[in-house]
Amino acid sequence: MTIQVKDISKRFCSTQALDNVSVAFGENKIYGLLGNNGAGKSTLLNIITSRIFADNGTLNLDGVNMVDNDHALNQIYMLGEKNYYPESMRVKDALKWAQAFYPYFDHELALEIAQRFNLPLKKKITALSTGYTTIFKIVIALSSNAPFLLLDEPVLGLDAQHRDMFYKLLIECYTKNPCTIVISTHLIAEVAGIIEHCMIIKDGRVIKDAPCEALLHNGYTLTGPAALLDEYLLGKQVLSHSSLGGLKTASISGAIPNAEEIPPGLEIGKMNLQEYFIQLMSDENNSVARFMEDQ
Amino acid sequence: MQPIFDPHKPIFQSISEWLKGAILTGIYEEEGQVPSITEISMQYKINPATALKGVNQLVDAGLIYKKRGLGMFVSTGARAQLLAQRQDQFFDDYVQPLVSEAKSLQIGAHDLKDMVERGYQ
Numbered sequence: 001m002t003i004q005v006k007d008i009s010k011r012f013c014s015t016q017a018l019d020n021v022s023v024a025f026g027e028n029k030i031y032g033l034l035g036n037n038g039a040g041k042s043t044l045l046n047i048i049t050s051r052i053f054a055d056n057g058t059l060n061l062d063g064v065n066m067v068d069n070d071h072a073l074n075q076i077y078m079l080g081e082k083n084y085y086p087e088s089m090r091v092k093d094a095l096k097w098a099q100a101f102y103p104y105f106d107h108e109l110a111l112e113i114a115q116r117f118n119l120p121l122k123k124k125i126t127a128l129s130t131g132y133t134t135i136f137k138i139v140i141a142l143s144s145n146a147p148f149l150l151l152d153e154p155v156l157g158l159d160a161q162h163r164d165m166f167y168k169l170l171i172e173c174y175t176k177n178p179c180t181i182v183i184s185t186h187l188i189a190e191v192a193g194i195i196e197h198c199m200i201i202k203d204g205r206v207i208k209d210a211p212c213e214a215l216l217h218n219g220y221t222l223t224g225p226a227a228l229l230d231e232y233l234l235g236k237q238v239l240s241h242s243s244l245g246g247l248k249t250a251s252i253s254g255a256i257p258n259a260e261e262i263p264p265g266l267e268i269g270k271m272n273l274q275e276y277f278i279q280l281m282s283d284e285n286n287s288v289a290r291f292m293e294d295q
Numbered sequence: 296m297q298p299i300f301d302p303h304k305p306i307f308q309s310i311s312e313w314l315k316g317a318i319l320t321g322i323y324e325e326e327g328q329v330p331s332i333t334e335i336s337m338q339y340k341i342n343p344a345t346a347l348k349g350v351n352q353l354v355d356a357g358l359i360y361k362k363r364g365l366g367m368f369v370s371t372g373a374r375a376q377l378l379a380q381r382q383d384q385f386f387d388d389y390v391q392p393l394v395s396e397a398k399s400l401q402i403g404a405h406d407l408k409d410m411v412e413r414g415y416q
Contacts, residue, residue, distance in 0.1 A: 030342055164340070167340045168337045168338075168340060171333075171336050171337045171340065171341075171342075171343065172333070172337055174343065175332070175333040175336065175337075175343050190340075193300075193306050193339070193340055193341035193342065193345065194340060194341060194342050195342065196342050196344055196345075213305060269303065270303040270304075271303070272303060
């Protein structure tokens, strides 16, 4: 099964939240949806699940329109910011009711995961702490057995130990019951090893959409004396640069060159996903970077 | 023994190097079972496809083999093969950088030899 998002745009008053977004989510892959606050990640996920509607564009599941299509939406579980359960409902009742809403929901699995996290079943959902509210959502998401799991900030408010448990559990569920997973998160370093394909959103536009490995093979850093580096950088697509005295480091977009192509005195380095993301986000509009350079 | 995840190296490579090291040191013995893809990916929180890619490098090199339905096992002779490989690479991986660092510190060949002998004692 494949979700096809085509030319989706969405405007909230004066903000263009999504601008002609086209992406596809293929079967049984783990995607990372990365972007700064307000980039449009949640808007995209909310549109895919018909929680809000796009101004224009199409959404298809295997070629069939999925907007307000119950069959298509049954294939998707979304863990989002909002809680749609009644305020007075207790955790165990919510887990029971989930069976009615999600056709593939595994109630026993939900109880087992809840126990692993020590989720208090008798508490009211609204009385749970921030961390346990997230755990409650995780329990339902991982037990939903839906072919598509959209996880919007799935570790919000979780402590290090619970995050660790969640990532392991996610992989366990994925290997037992392969599905497509889309993780939207700010903790890039933590998911870098898990995600296979990366989509980076900036100001409502998808600026990168590629397998992680290919993405990281398309960026590198060079460090060396400023004059020497500046000369080499002519004609290269520089993402960002910083200076420390006469020593300059630049992040460059493009295929990693061979060591022989680099002038002696310059040192080449690779970027990890988080570094790459940060460099990609810091452009001339980044006031902090500009301020530092003015000094 | 843990894999060393060099953030600047592909993860699958870290996995294959870790597994080779573990076979070389005898943590996984010849004809003994190695962890499954699920176990590896859960333990190190990595995508199962990545773990598989790392492990498959050893399968392709004949260091481990798959038994259908049972799991993966270390081949007989894998240790000797790895040992020979590491010995071949020893000059490039260790001696070259050692000599280049010694040169930059103005340590001559004679002094370096003395130090190596001291290291053996």
